[in-house]
Amino acid sequence: MGKKPIEYFNDFLPEQLFNELIYYCNASDKLPDILLDVITDRSEEMVPTFLDHIDEIAQTDVLAKESLQLLAIDVFILNNEFRAQNWYFYCIESMQACDDRVAIKCSHALFEIGLEVMPKALYAMDTTGNSFARESYADILSKAGYQPALESIIRHFETEWEHRAFYALCLSKMGEKALPTLEHALQEVEMPYLDYLAIRDAYEMLGGQLQLERDFETDANYQKLANDEIEQEDEE
Numbered sequence: 001m002g003k004k005p006i007e008y009f010n011d012f013l014p015e016q017l018f019n020e021l022i023y024y025c026n027a028s029d030k031l032p033d034i035l036l037d038v039i040t041d042r043s044e045e046m047v048p049t050f051l052d053h054i055d056e057i058a059q060t061d062v063l064a065k066e067s068l069q070l071l072a073i074d075v076f077i078l079n080n081e082f083r084a085q086n087w088y089f090y091c092i093e094s095m096q097a098c099d100d101r102v103a104i105k106c107s108h109a110l111f112e113i114g115l116e117v118m119p120k121a122l123y124a125m126d127t128t129g130n131s132f133a134r135e136s137y138a139d140i141l142s143k144a145g146y147q148p149a150l151e152s153i154i155r156h157f158e159t160e161w162e163h164r165a166f167y168a169l170c171l172s173k174m175g176e177k178a179l180p181t182l183e184h185a186l187q188e189v190e191m192p193y194l195d196y197l198a199i200r201d202a203y204e205m206l207g208g209q210l211q212l213e214r215d216f217e218t219d220a221n222y223q224k225l226a227n228d229e230i231e232q233e234d235e236e
Contacts, residue, residue: 009038014049017042021071025062036071043075050075054087069102073109082113089124095132107136111143118146126152135166142170150174154181165198172202179206186210 009017017039024031039046050057050072057072069091076084088106095103110117118141125137138156141149153174157167158181168185171178182203186196200210 009035012038014042014046017046018049018053021068022062025060025064025068027063029063029067031064031067031071039071040074040078043078046075047079047081051081051083054084058087058090066102070105073102073105077109077112080112082116085110085113085117085120089120092133092136093124093128093130095130095136098132098135100132103132103136107140111140115144115146118144118149122146122149122152125149125156131160131163135163138167138170142173145173145175147174147177150177154178157181157185164195168195168198168202172205176206179203179208182206183208 009020012020017035021031021035021039024035054072057069060068062068072084073088075081088110091100091106092103092110110121121137121140125134125141128134128137134156138149138153142153153167153170157164157171160167168182171182182199185191185199186203191199204210
């Protein structure tokens with residue numbers, strides 16, 4: 001009686017499974033679900049093999065590069081493996097777009113490692129020249145509520161005008177010490193409406209109470225949202 005497809009891999013050693021994985025990575029941009037399931041089920045014993053091949057995984061140019069890297073991160077996360085953190089930083093530093101799936105998962109993996117990695121993430125945020133990476137580090141640090149990062153996040157909030165809404169969201173996770181910065185920003189004379197909404201929401205999430213709503217009648221985004229709301233009410 002023949003073996004079921006999934007049973008074919010049962011007797012494979014971790015190195016053999018990895019070689020099989022690379023074979024399929026070179027042959028197609030999609031990995032077989034059965035092989036993915038086997039590696040995930042045996043993730044604990046696969047960790048040393050993935051670590052041994054971490055440079056190959058990072059620099060590979062196979063068809064299924066993204067699938068391979070996402071699988072490796074899953075294996076590490078499932079087993080609370082922190083030794084891959086340098087690769088996580090490498091992937092984040094290599095970000096070319098905010099929807100980079102590998103970098104996003106690496107950010108999640110760094111967050112899962114916890115406090116141990118936060119000083120390095122803070123240093124990376126302060127020194128990187130990649131704005132996508134900087135936002136990724138700010139997201140990690142703010143979700144962790146890592147207070148030594150507050151000053152740096154405030155600095156980026158006050159200087160990176162095109163990304164101010166994002167850094168306002170980060171500040172909303174940093175506790176009441178961020179309130180004075182947000183309150184001061186709300187008093188600025190000139191401010192785009194969408195930035196105002198983000199800053200106001202962050203301020204209120206931290207317990208701040210807005211005394212007076214601003215007038216944004218001349219802001220194009222305000223007008224558009226107001227018109228959309230009117231049209232929606234008319235349809236109802």
